[in-house]
Amino acid sequence: MGAVGLSVMFEQLNFANFYSADTTERGRFCQDLVSSLRSKGFVRLINHGIPSKDIDKAFDTESYDIGYENDTLYTNIWPPADVHDAFQPTFTSFFASAYNAEVAILQALSIGLELPPQTLPQLHTERANELRLTHYPAVSRKEFSHSTRIASHTDFGTITLLFQDCVGGLQMEFPRGSGKFVDVESGGPHECILNVGDCLEKWTGLPSARHRVHLPERLQCDDDQKGDFMVDERFSIAYFAKPDRAASLRPLLEGLGHSEEEVYMTAGEFQRMRISQTY
Numbered sequence: 092m093g094a095v096g097l098s099v100m101f102e103q104l105n106f107a108n109f110y111s112a113d114t115t116e117r118g119r120f121c122q123d124l125v126s127s128l129r130s131k132g133f134v135r136l137i138n139h140g141i142p143s144k145d146i147d148k149a150f151d152t153e154s155y156d157i158g159y160e161n162d163t164l165y166t167n168i169w170p171p172a173d174v175h176d177a178f179q180p181t182f183t184s185f186f187a188s189a190y191n192a193e194v195a196i197l198q199a200l201s202i203g204l205e206l207p208p209q210t211l212p213q214l215h216t217e218r219a220n221e222l223r224l225t226h227y228p229a230v231s232r233k234e235f236s237h238s239t240r241i242a243s244h245t246d247f248g249t250i251t252l253l254f255q256d257c258v259g260g261l262q263m264e265f266p267r268g269s270g271k272f273v274d275v276e277s278g279g280p281h282e283c284i285l286n287v288g289d290c291l292e293k294w295t296g297l298p299s300a301r302h303r304v305h306l307p308e309r310l311q312c313d314d315d316q317k318g319d320f321m322v323d324e325r326f327s328i329a330y331f332a333k334p335d336r337a338a339s340l341r342p343l344l345e346g347l348g349h350s351e352e353e354v355y356m357t358a359g360e361f362q363r364m365r366i367s368q369t370y
């Protein structure tokens with residue numbers, strides 16, 4: 092585990108270009124978004140539309156799991172206002188701006204894939220999304236020789252918008268299928284790390300990115316070289332954008348091997364299957 096892995100650059104794209112009045116620039120942005128995700132499954136976005144102050148407030152909270160406030164299937168349980176009175180307004184606002192960012196990204200992806208712009212947004216009207224705040228306590232570096240912060244997995248929704256603090260440790264499998272992991276460097280807590288989930292892979296063939304949270308590469312070294320030390324606590328915010336539960340996972344693009352006769356799972360069935368495999 093001492094070996095430092097390959098250094099891989101994950102492209103950083105400026106989402107403001109999606110709103111450019113110049114249609115050529117807008118089109119180029121959509122193509123760049125698709126090609127970055129096609130080659131790595133991950134891309135870093137700035138100017139994604141989620142206000143920095145909302146991200147800062149969310150990072151002030153320890154850990155929680157939140158869904159859309161009008162979801163009738165899974166209702167939110169909020170801490171009482173006298174315990175944490177800013178909690179509900181903070182996350183209601185975060186959830187709303189994250190949904191707007193999600194819809195814009197889905198539109199950009201549809202355009203970049205040469206589909207009608209509303210193809211992906213119209214499969215996400217229910218806001219069956221989830222926001223997860225995670226606090227990883229400080230831990231001794233030696234623990235990473237037999238354990239990790241989050242084991243390798245793919246996300247099972249459409250896309251994930253992730254915000255990580257500067258501790259780092261988010262790693263993705265690269266090259267795909269190799270079992271080797273490389274750091275996704277943090278550009279700071281306001282940068283959005285966008286990754287492809289399983290549903291988007293089924294629809295479009297873009298690769299669902301396998302990732303984990305582990306010891307950042309810069310802290311890896313041979314045991315006798317540096318001895319042991321504590322690795323800082325870490326905070327992250329993950330917004331999982333998921334399809335409407337009744338949406339079919341039938342491929343949206345030609346050439347992904349779909350047949351007219353085949354019966355495809357709905358997104359809701361797929362989520363339930365993946366949850367039962369995980370827990």
Ligand SMILES: O=C(O)CCC(=O)C(=O)O
Binds near residue numbers: 246
């Ligand atoms: O905490 C992170 O940076 C990643 C979390 C993650 O991958 C997940 O919850 O699915």
Ligand SMILES: [Fe+2]
Binds near residue numbers: 244245246302
């Ligand atoms: Fe994940």
